[in-house]
Amino acid sequence: MIEELLGSGDALDEVRLLREETDVVDALARATWSVLAEPGDGIAGVLIQALGAEEALRYALDGVQRDGAVDALLDTADPRVRRAVAEGRRRWAPRVEARAVRDALRGAREVGARLLLPGDDLWPGALDDLEANAPIALWVRGDPRRWTVTPRVSMVGARASSGYGDLVAAEIAGDLAASGALIVSGGAYGIDGAAHRAALGVGGGTVAFLAGGVDRAYPAGHHGLLKQIAEEGAVVSELPCGAAPTKWRFLARNRLIAALGDVTVVVEAGWRSGSLNTAGHAAALGRPLGAVPGAVTSASSAGCHRLLREYDAVCVTSAADVRELCGTMSERDRVAENADPERVRILDAISGRAALPTIEVARRSGLSVERVLSHLGLLELEGAVYPVGGGWRRSPS
Structure with missing residues (x-):
């Protein structure tokens, strides 16, 4: 044979x-x-x-x-x-x-996937921390160079997420991706999808690990999203093309999400959510773990509160908290630490997701156009912002 x-x-x-x-x-x-x-x-x-x-x-x-x-x-x-x-x-x-x-x-071959092996130049070495349980090979649609950047932030959460969870996931993922971080998740409905979309929306990098073959869009409702991730990021699986996703494969897939991320953040999760499985892998690997709190009456946040209480997870309320977990600090943060209050207000006004005209920056910051222009010139020289099409955007580094 x-x-x-x-x-x-x-x-x-x-x-x-x-x-x-x-x-x-x-x-x-x-x-x-x-x-x-x-x-x-x-x-x-x-x-x-x-x-x-x-x-x-x-x-x-x-x-x-x-x-x-x-x-x-x-x-x-x-x-x-x-x-x-x-x-x-x-x-x-x-x-x-x-x-x-x-x-x-x-x-x-038919879907344009490549076979990646341990030892290849683009093999994600972070997965080797799984030792005997590391993937034998990876099937990849898209560009595996995406995961060579740092920091890499794994974001997971409930499939049946609330509007609050989707909003927080998008805000954090978008902010991180706009500053150069890679967003890693599982391509599922709910928090996963919100995180992927936010990263793509700011032109950032994102990777989706699937529990089936990379030739199968699962869930089917994310066919378009997974296609976009494959075009602009990477869709990855250790299962061969044609393999169907199953419950135990989702649980096994979670260890890859945890291993690739420098940190793992659970945005919203029920008491028995599968996201807690990902968090458990992250904790076992010694990866920093964060959890977003919710209302104490919300069943959708019970799992996050459990992580804060039982897993020593760090309370995460913003992208800045995640950067602190990563042990990195963005240019925006460094400038803001030493800047006067007006510069802090201007940097906070520029979201990094879309270029804002000067008048809009002035409106959001509560400063005059003249004051905004004087600060923007200095911030541009420092590399904190850059002009785009008549507006301003925060630098990705």
């Missing part, structure tokens, strides 16, 4: 079309693993780390091992690991089908 999978000329040709790198056999082995193993399968991860993707696949499918490498691994491990590996082989066996691998590769 292994030769049918790895020796297939058609499959190797498909891999070459998806990757610029030349390690075609390893890429095909990892693509095959993404079909066989569920996301976060730690046993598959242990074997691949110890043997490499190709040799781990040979052992998993045909029991073949070189120089007794697997026996040596299992002899020194906890006896439970040997049983887990045996169970893993039984678990992967029903999915062994060369056609499924070829279909996944063709599906990726």
Whole structure:
């Protein structure tokens, strides 16, 4: 069976079309693993780390091992690991089908996706913190260079969000994205969608991790949004094209959202919200965790209050709070710290999402046009603002 999978000329040709790198056999082995193993399968991860993707696949499918490498691994491990590996082989066996691998590769090519592997220049190293549970490979639609920027802020929350939650998510995500941060979320309804839209709306970067293949828009109502994210950011999954989202895959996907972010912020969540699962992964990885408070009578915010009480989450009420969590400070913040009150008012008046004419900046700040112009000239020299089409916008850095 292994030769049918790895020796297939058609499959190797498909891999070459998806990757610029030349390690075609390893890429095909990892693509095959993404079909066989569920996301976060730690046993598959242990074997691949110890043997490499190709040799781990040979052992998993045909029991073949070189120089007794697997026996040596299992002899020194906890006896439970040997049983887990045996169970893993039984678990992967029903999915062994060369056609499924070829279909996944063709599906990726048809939607313009690429196959990204650990060790690639654009592989997100933050995911390696997941160790044996790190993704075996990533299928990416869009530009993976998006996640090379910092800070990266993971924003999650309720699907059935309230108007308050949507507003806060959009305000925070838009402000952060306008200043150069990457917004990471899961492409779902509610808070996820609000965060993605806000980032796109200010011309910022955003990445969506899916619980199914990148060729499937889920939820269907976000078809247009996910298409825009793929065009201007990146849509990512560790599952191959054609894979359907399931409840356990959403939970597994959450660990990637938490791992890629430098911080995780939960905007709105019920007592048992799946967003708490993402928060738990972030806490386990040692990532800073923030939560937006809501009304004490709101069931939609009960999960956030639980994070504040039980997980030592930091109370987040603005993008400035998130920047503090990131350990970074925007140019706006640095200027404002040392500026006179009029300059602070002007910077607060310029949202960074759209260019504002001078008269509008004056109206929002409560200053005269002459005073606004005098300050804007200095702020432009300092790089805090820049002119756009007859108006002014806050700098993205």
